[in-house]
Amino acid sequence: IEVLVPPLPEQKRxxxxxxxxxxxxxxxxxALAELDTLVQSIFLEMxxxxxxxxxxxPDPVCLGEVxxxxxxxxxxxxxxGRSAREVPYLAVAxxxxxxxxxxxxxxxxxxxxxxxxxxxxxxxxxLTEGGDPDKLGRGxxxxxxxxxxxxxxxxxxxxxxxxxxxxxxLNWLVGSQRGKKYFLRSAKQTTGxxxxxxxxxxxxxxxxxxxSLQRTFAARVAAVEKLKAAHRASLAExxxxxxxxxxxxxxxxLRGA
Numbered sequence: 741i742e743v744l745v746p747p748l749p750e751q752k753r754x755x756x757x758x759x760x761x762x763x764x765x766x767x768x769x770x771a772l773a774e775l776d777t778l779v780q781s782i783f784l785e786m787x788x789x790x791x792x793x794x795x796x797x798p799d800p801v802c803l804g805e806v807x808x809x810x811x812x813x814x815x816x817x818x819x820x821g822r823s824a825r826e827v828p829y830l831a832v833a834x835x836x837x838x839x840x841x842x843x844x845x846x847x848x849x850x851x852x853x854x855x856x857x858x859x860x861x862x863x864x865x866x867l868t869e870g871g872d873p874d875k876l877g878r879g880x881x882x883x884x885x886x887x888x889x890x891x892x893x894x895x896x897x898x899x900x901x902x903x904x905x906x907x908x909x910l911n912w913l914v915g916s917q918r919g920k921k922y923f924l925r926s927a928k929q930t931t932g933x934x935x936x937x938x939x940x941x942x943x944x945x946x947x948x949x950x951x952s953l954q955r956t957f958a959a960r961v962a963a964v965e966k967l968k969a970a971h972r973a974s975l976a977e978x979x980x981x982x983x984x985x986x987x988x989x990x991x992x993x994l995r996g997a
Contacts, residue, residue, distance in 0.1 A: 746992070754989050761982045768975040775968050782960050783912050787949055790918035797947040803914075804942025808899045811869075811938060812858050812891035813850055824849040829858075830891045835866045837878045838911060842885060850890060858890035858897070863907040865898040866891060867914065870935025876923035877915050881907055896941055905946060906954035908961060913947060 746754070788795040803809070813829060826847045834841050850858070860866075860882045867879035879898075882889075891897055900907060913919060922944055927934040 758982070758985055758989065761978065761985055765975065765978045765982060768971055768978060772968060772971050772975065775964055775971065779912075779961055779964055782957065782964070783916070786953060786957050787909075787947070790913055790916040790947060791921060793947060795949070797949045799945055799947050801946055801948070802942060803898065803910075803944040803946060806900060806902045806905050806946070807865075807910075808901055809938060809942055810858070810897050812893045812895050812897065813848060813854055814893045815848065819849065819851065822851050824851050825855075827855055828886055828889045830860070830866065830889060830895055832868050832871065832892070832894050835868050835878065835880060835895055837875070837915060838880050840880055840882075840885060845886070845889075848890075848892075855888075855890060860884075860889050860891060860897065861899065863900070865900075865907060865911055865914070867896045867898060867941065869894040869896065869937075870927070870933060872932070873924060873927070873929060873934040874920070876927055876934055876936065877919035879911060879914060881911055896938070898941075904948060904951060906951065906958060908958040909949070909954040910946075912957075914944065918947070919944065 787797070793799070827850050828845045829848045829850075830840075831846065834845065862882065862884050864882040865879055866882055867877070868875070870876070871878070898910070900910065923936050923940070924934065926940040926943070927936050929935075
């Protein structure tokens with residue numbers, strides 16, 4: 741097989757083009773990482789440390805007093821001849837830390853009654869039942885990413901019943917050190933796996949800052965998410981450009997470009 745090797749100066753020029761494109765990708769990823777930490781900084785700046793509560797926010801209620809909390813549909817249950825249809829459902833793998841992974845969404849046969857009971861609505865907080873101890877309190881908000889979806893029994897659905905606690909603030913509070921410390925203290929742990937039950941989740945002690953402050957936090961997070969979306973789109977374009985440049989370089993199409 742004959743391999744055409746361009747002159748050394750040409751190799752250096754092509755390498756410089758690829759290095760420049762790769763540098764742009766690295767910078768974009770770094771910007772995304774900084775934006776990920778920015779929201780944590782905003783949360784602490786606005787509300788203080790949720791464990792020590794230096795702002796002295798009221799803590800009058802537990803989660804179960806301000807939210808409807810349910811476990812989901814159980815796989816392998818017997819339908820006993822009842823009419824059912826296929827519906828998408830969220831499993832533990834779909835619920836990440838303040839994010840959803842919908843790359844693989846499975847379906848399950850469920851009755852109309854089950855679908856009505858477990859159907860997800862906008863701003864439902866989804867929390868995993870257990871896993872690695874450091875992942876207790878892992879959860880995210882549902883934003884109607886699918887037109888219809890229910891959830892598995894290892895995923896709790898938390899639906900607020902009061903406007904005094906805002907969904908996004910709750911998501912960050914539950915996932916904060918306040919939530920992790922509470923769940924670690926309450927959880928059942930066996931061989932490195934920890935899990936919480938409905939009673940423990942309902943007993944989570946809330947902090948309740950002014951609603952106006954919670955809404956301001958949500959608006960600031962939305963602004964950051966808009967920036968992140970723009971950076972992700974730019975990164976996708978840069979990744980495509982880099983792959984194209986690599987392909988053209990291997991085909992000898994960058995010579996003299």
